[in-house]
Amino acid sequence: MTYGAVMAEMGQVELEPHTHKKGQIILVQRGALSCEVDGGLWMVPPRSAIWIPGGAMHAIKGSGLEGYNAFIAHDVAGDLPKICCALSVGPLLRALLIRSASLPLLYEQTGPASRMVTVLLDEIAAAPVENLHLPMPVDKRLRNLVERMMALPAERGTMESWASHVGVSERTFARLIGRETGMSFGRWRQQLGVMLAVKWMAGGATIQQVAADLGYESMPSFVTMFRKALGTSPGRYMAERHPGNRR
Secondary structure, rough: OOOEOOOOOOEEEEEEEEEEOOEEEEEEEEEEEEEEEEEEEEEEEEOEEEEEEEOEEEEEEEEEEEEEEEEEOHHOOOOOOOOEEEEEEEHHHHHHHHHHHOOOOOOOOOOOOHHHHHHHHHHHHHHHOOOEEOOOOOHHHHHHHHHHHHHHHOOOOOOHHHHHOOOOOOOHHHHHHHHHHOOOOHHHHHHHHHHHHHHHHHHOHHHHHHHHHHOOHHHHHHHHHHHHHOOOOOHHHHOOOOOOOOO
16 A cells, blocks of 8 residues: 655756656755646655655755655545645654555555554644645746746845736736746745745755855855745755754
């Protein structure tokens, strides 16, 4: 019903959109993973995990990844999230995911392994959801704009200039963004910055580098934005994921 696998240190990883019947949870120990599912993008730093329900079409990208996978059959996933989400992974859940990677493909349904899997499912169901999700528009005009913004995140245009790039009025642009993402353009762009910051810092970039690459004129203004979004400073956020590292 459930089986796990180890992700040894991997180079560049890019899996095209695909699906599988079993649900999948991926714990990231090192590196950063991005996952796009049904119009949403998730960025997963070390010591967090991504839950992908069975049947969900998804694409995965990452580099320098180390971690653990667990695949969970539909008939035992009833209490798990029905949508894709990034999860905060505590010590017990982490230990259970690591242990699940050594389970045989077939194990006794009444033995110790089965009891461990029951606890694993309870821990996944109880894990806090992290604010690492960016709604992605479906409209082709907005997708082209998103690709540009992700490639040139330091570009600081106005609402008027971005609307012009899409080829619509400012009012239509605001309405499109709201309809497609459920966010205002300013809130969506801020969340994009958070996602990119998490990805870059997980790859080893300093806070100063990230602030500059996102187009902030000063590091304190970037730190303030990050703290408002995730509830802690970027330095503390990454230190909790890389114990012993200082930034």
